[in-house]
Amino acid sequence: MIELKNITKVYEVNKNNKVIALQDINLKIKEGELVVLKGASGSGKSTILSLIASLSKPSSGEVIVDEKRISKLPDNFASVYRRDNIGFIFQKYNLIPSLSVKENIILPLVPLNPIAQDVKAKLDVVTKRFNISHKVDVIVRNLSGGEQQRVAIARANVNDPKIIIADEPTANLDEKLSLHFIEILKELKALNKTIVVATHDPLFFELDFVDRYVEIHNGKILV
C-alpha cells in the first residue's frame, strides 16, 4: 500500500549548509499494517512521515501510495490526497487553540462544504470513539494535554482515512495517558487502518499488536 523507493531527502539550510535527513530509504508497508519507526531524535523518522503524508517532497526517489506516485503530486492534489487518505497526529497536536473542540475536529471537512447532518454524524462518531463528546464546546486551549491529544486523534479520524500517521504521539504525555493512547492505537488497528508511528518511547517497543519495528539511524534504515 505504501512504498518508499530510494528516497533521499536533503534540507538546504543555506547555500553552504545542507543536511541529509534521509538517504536511500526503501520501505514497504502493507494495508492494515501497524509499523513503528524507532530511532533517536533527528534520525529522520518525522521526515519519513512527512513524505508519506505528502507534506514535503523527496529530493530524489518516489513515494507510492495505492499505486499512485504521491511524491509527484502538485500541491493542490497533494492536499486532496491528505484530506481523503491521511489522518495525521502531530507531536504537538497542531490544534488551533482559540477554536472549540468541535470546530477543530471538523476542520478537515470544511473545504468539502458538507451538509450539516453529515458533519454532525461524523462528529458524533469520532467524539464518542475517542471519549471527548462531553467537551465539544470547550475551547481547546482550556483542555489538558491528554484531552488535546484526543481532539487531535478525533480530527485525524473525522474523514475516516485509510492511513493514520502519528509523530511522537506520547512525547508530551505522562505514562498513564501514553498507555491510553496505545489503547486507542489498538482500536484503530482493529478498524483495519494502516498505521505508521514514529517514536522513541520504550512503551511502544514490546506491543503485541505492532506488526513491525523499523529502526532509523542517521537517515538510514538499520537492517
Place this chain on the structure above:
Amino acid sequence: MKNKINTYLIEYAINSILRQKVKSFFTVFVFTFLTFLLTSVFFITNSLRYELDATLESLPQIIVQKIKAGRHYDIDESVVDTLLEIDGVEDALSRVWGYYYFVNAGVNFSVVGLDEYENQYKNSFDKIVKKVELEKDSGSFMVVGSGVKKVMNDSYYKEYFNFVKPDGTLKKVTFAGVFDADTELESNDVIVLSKDTAKEIFDMDETKATDIVVKIQNPKEIAMIASKIKLLYPDTRVVTTDDLKVSYQNIFDYKGGIFLALFVVVLFTFFIIIYDKSSGLSSEEKKEIGILKAIGWRVDDVLQEKFYESFIISFFSYMVGVGIALGYVYILNAPLLQNIFTGYSQLKTSFTLPFVFDIQTLFLVFFLSVPTYIGATIIPSWRVATLEADEVIR
C-alpha cells in the same frame, strides 16, 4: 445536496476575525476612520462644486468697470444708455457696491446697492426682495446675510444699524430680512440695500455707479459684445462670465489643494497599513495556514477563507465609514472640515451643504480601499500557503 456557498468557510472567517478581537477592532477602527475622512472630503467638495456651479450660473454675463491709473473707479450711470444701444444687449444695469468696515467687530461687510433685482441674484433672493419692497415706506432698509445679522446682534443692533458715513455722520438703516441659510456661502457677509442708500453710505456722486452689468440675448455673442464695449470705452475693464469662472475656479482650486493634501495623507496612512499587512504574517498566522494545509485544505480553500475574512472587515468598515460620512456631512453639516473649505470670508459661514449623491465617489472610495485591503491580505497568505506544509509547521 451541497450548498453553493461554503457557509463553513464563512463561519470560519467570522470566527477568525472574532478570535483576533484587538487586531480586528484596530483594523476596523482605522479603516472606518480613513474611509470616513476620505468620503467626507469627497462629499464636501462635491457639494461645494455644486454650490459654486449654481453661483456661477447666476453671475452677470458682462461687468463693465471704469479703470483709472490701473485702479477701479466709479463709472458714469449714463454709460448704461449707450450700452443698451449695442445690438444683442438685452439689458444693462448699474450697480453700487463696496466694503464697509465695522470697527466694533473688526470685520468687513460687502454692501450691495440694488434697484432692480432680476439677473443679479438667485431666485431664492427674489422672495425676500418682494417682501422688502412692501416695507419701502418705512425708509432706509436692508437685507443682510446671517453672519452680518449675528455680528450686529452681538453689538446690540437688533432693529437697525447706524452706518458711519465718510464725513463722520450716521446713516440709520433698519433690518428688513435675513437671507436663507442655503444661500449663505455667497450671502453670509452681504448687506443689500437700495442704491440711493448705498451711495449715501459710500458718499458717491448720484450720477455714478460702481460698475455696470450687462445681459446678452445670445450667450455666444458675449465675447464679441465685450470687445465692442471695450472699443467704445477704452478706459474700462470688461469682465465676462468666463473670466469670473476662472477667478472662482482659482479659489476652488486653492481649496482643492487643501483637499489634495488631506487626500494624500489619508492614502499615505492607508498604504502604510497595507504595506505593513502585506509585508508578512505573524508566526501564529503562518502556523495556522500550515495546519490547514496539513489536514487537507488546498491553497484555494485557504485563499477563499482569507478573502471572506478580509472582505468582511473591509466592506463592513467601508459601509460604516460611508454611513458616518453621510451623517457627518449632510446631517451635522461637516463641523471642522467645512471650515477648511469655506473659510475664505471674514465672517464664518454656516450654510447647509446641499445633498449631492455621486455614485462615482462611492465607487472610487470603494475601489481605493476594499480591493486593496483584500489584496494585501491574500498575497502574504498565498505566499505561505504555497510553501510546503511541513516547512511552515516546523
